[in-house]
Amino acid sequence: MVCADADDERRSATVTALESAGFDVLAASSVSAVEAALDDDVDCVVTAFRFPDGDGFDVVGTVRDRRPDCACVFFTSASPSELPRGGRDQIVEYVPQSVPDARDRLVDVVEGATAEATQAAYPLPENETERLAAVRAYDVAELSAEATFERLTALMTTHFDIDVAFVGLVDEHEERFVACTGANWRTLAREDSICTHTILTDEEMVVEDTHEDPRFAEVDRLDELNIRSYAGARITDEEGNALGAVCCIDDEPRSYTRAELDDLRRFADEVEEQLLLRRRLGGGGE
Amino acid sequence: MSEVSLQGDTVYEFERLPLEPVATGTNLLVTGPTLGGTRELLLRLLLGDDAVLVITADTSARETLADYERVGGEGPSERVRVVDCSQDDDADLGEFVSAVGSPGDLTGIGIEYAGQYESVYARGYDTARTGIYTLTPLLVYNDDVRPVFRFVNTVTSRIRTADGLGVCAIDPDAHEDRVLGSIAQSFDGRVEVRDTDDGVEIRVRGLPDQPREWTAVPALR
Numbered sequence: 350m351v352c353a354d355a356d357d358e359r360r361s362a363t364v365t366a367l368e369s370a371g372f373d374v375l376a377a378s379s380v381s382a383v384e385a386a387l388d389d390d391v392d393c394v395v396t397a398f399r400f401p402d403g404d405g406f407d408v409v410g411t412v413r414d415r416r417p418d419c420a421c422v423f424f425t426s427a428s429p430s431e432l433p434r435g436g437r438d439q440i441v442e443y444v445p446q447s448v449p450d451a452r453d454r455l456v457d458v459v460e461g462a463t464a465e466a467t468q469a470a471y472p473l474p475e476n477e478t479e480r481l482a483a484v485r486a487y488d489v490a491e492l493s494a495e496a497t498f499e500r501l502t503a504l505m506t507t508h509f510d511i512d513v514a515f516v517g518l519v520d521e522h523e524e525r526f527v528a529c530t531g532a533n534w535r536t537l538a539r540e541d542s543i544c545t546h547t548i549l550t551d552e553e554m555v556v557e558d559t560h561e562d563p564r565f566a567e568v569d570r571l572d573e574l575n576i577r578s579y580a581g582a583r584i585t586d587e588e589g590n591a592l593g594a595v596c597c598i599d600d601e602p603r604s605y606t607r608a609e610l611d612d613l614r615r616f617a618d619e620v621e622e623q624l625l626l627r628r629r630l631g632g633g634g635e
Numbered sequence: 636m637s638e639v640s641l642q643g644d645t646v647y648e649f650e651r652l653p654l655e656p657v658a659t660g661t662n663l664l665v666t667g668p669t670l671g672g673t674r675e676l677l678l679r680l681l682l683g684d685d686a687v688l689v690i691t692a693d694t695s696a697r698e699t700l701a702d703y704e705r706v707g708g709e710g711p712s713e714r715v716r717v718v719d720c721s722q723d724d725d726a727d728l729g730e731f732v733s734a735v736g737s738p739g740d741l742t743g744i745g746i747e748y749a750g751q752y753e754s755v756y757a758r759g760y761d762t763a764r765t766g767i768y769t770l771t772p773l774l775v776y777n778d779d780v781r782p783v784f785r786f787v788n789t790v791t792s793r794i795r796t797a798d799g800l801g802v803c804a805i806d807p808d809a810h811e812d813r814v815l816g817s818i819a820q821s822f823d824g825r826v827e828v829r830d831t832d833d834g835v836e837i838r839v840r841g842l843p844d845q846p847r848e849w850t851a852v853p854a855l856r
Contacts, residue, residue, distance in 0.1 A: 406742075423746070428750065429733065429743075429746045429747045429749075429750040430733070432746060434736075434740065434742065434743055435742045436742065437737075437739050437740045437741055437742055437743075437777070437782070438741060438742065438777070438779070438781075438782030438785070439742045440741050440742055440745045440782060440785045440786050440789050441742070441745065441746065441789075442745075442749060442789065442793070443745070443746045443749035443750060443753075444749070444753060445750060445753055448753050448754070448756070448757040449757055454753065454756070457796075457797075458793070460796070461792060461793065461795075461796030461797070462792065464792075464796065465792070466788075467788055467789060467792035467793075468785055468788060468789050468792075469784065469785065469788050470781035470782060470784050470785040470788075471781065471784050472784060472817045472818070472820035472821060473788065473820065473821070474820075475820075540781050540784075546817060549816075549817070549820060562813070563780055563810075563811055563813075563814050564780050564813060564814060564817060566778075567778050567779035567780070567781070568779075568781070
């Protein structure tokens with residue numbers, strides 16, 4: 350985690366409290382220092398409010414640009430009414446330094462905020478911790494399944510007459526495209542990914558027009574990728590943990606017949622079975 | 636006592652309601668028509684000896700507190716606090732009521748709520764019941780639903796990790812089912828409310844040992 354405070358003494362005391370609680374802490378004294386400290390392992394940023402080069406909301410903006418799921422906690426002597434208003438969507442946790450044993454409270458809140466993706470801008474599956482462990486158990490590269498999946502997604506684009514077909518695994522922070530025909534996508538942040546919603550249901554998920562669906566109409570990234578319609582079927586492991594989804598994408602609004610969705614389910618079943626068989630053959634790490 | 640030890644576990648109890656106690660850290664979504672018994676049910680779910688925090692978006696803090704007292708609750712105090720984002724121009728109600736300019740300002744609501752939570756905690760209350768009435772204006776004022784997910788995840792997570800109780804109302808007719816379904820994901824259970832000729836009825840989904848069939852709520856009639 351990162352702990353930011355322009356005041357050396359206060360920052361040092363906060364870092365010590367967090368380290369005593371078992372956190373790995375990088376100290377920062379400015380907004381730009383927070384930006385420099387951010388890496389893929391940071392999952393929480395505790396920040397004071399005033400810095401020489403900006404304020405706490407600038408820190409939140411910087412953090413969320415790089416790490417959309419990262420928990421942000423304001424730890425400041427300013428009361429809520431003294432804080433200027435940030436962006437309406439810069440939601441953070443807040444612990445005032447004025448409460449008794451403030452650093453103990455901070456540790457409690459940080460422990461809660463880092464236990465799971467608590468500031469995620471998308472719905473989380475109930476069993477997210479077990480689900481993530483299940484996803485990690487499948488190393489697709491090691492399973493040598495990519496070529497098989499590429500063949501399947503190529504078949505799907507022809508079969509459904511669509512622009513793009515892919516197999517995506519939903520990791521902790523992003524969806525990872527392990528096979529993709531019709532586009533060169535590698536990853537997509539979970540808050541921008543429709544599959545984030547698909548993994549919540551055992552039914553096929555259809556978005557006939559992203560512009561008409563309130564969950565996705567404001568997601569600019571989908572427009573940038575020319576994703577206007579979507580059909581997806583989730584893939585699970587033997588225990589029922591959702592690993593990701595097999596999906597159809599087009600740049601025009603379109604609907605899917607029941608027969609087409611049954612076919613999509615068959616493609617997804619094929620992917621599930623390939624993953625399972627290859628893991629049983631010992632290709633992938635547990 | 637609203638809070639008792641049941642087989643060694645601390646729970647939240649609901650007096651005069653046909654609901655079994657729930658474990659600490661539970662978040663409930665209450666769905667029902669805004670003008671029906673939903674509002675009174677939510678206020679009754681907050682009754683107890685714990686601290687009470689209400690985020691009110693549909694009615695003013697003054698009206699909310701008056702209604703809470705009417706069902707047997709206490710007025711604004713160290714223990715009973717309100718975050719008002721209803722845009723009703725209430726006079727200053729003191730330190731126990733915070734005002735946020737708009738239900739769209741999720742950042743402001745979140746910070747004021749956390750501030751009030753920390754205040755009751757600092758006064759020695761380690762269990763708190765949080766009511767949100769309702770989530771509907773927060774969704775209506777935000778075109779993008781993602782910040783609302785972030786807000787709901789942040790608040791329900793604080794409640795879960797602080798051993799609190801969360802009760803959040805939403806008008807299901809004001810939103811598409813697919814949005815409601817995604818929002819419901821952050822909650823442990825759903826209490827459905829309906830008004831019938833014979834009075835208010837509820838049923839519960841997602842939690843064990845609660846009424847699954849429509850059950851009358853005599854206290855609301």
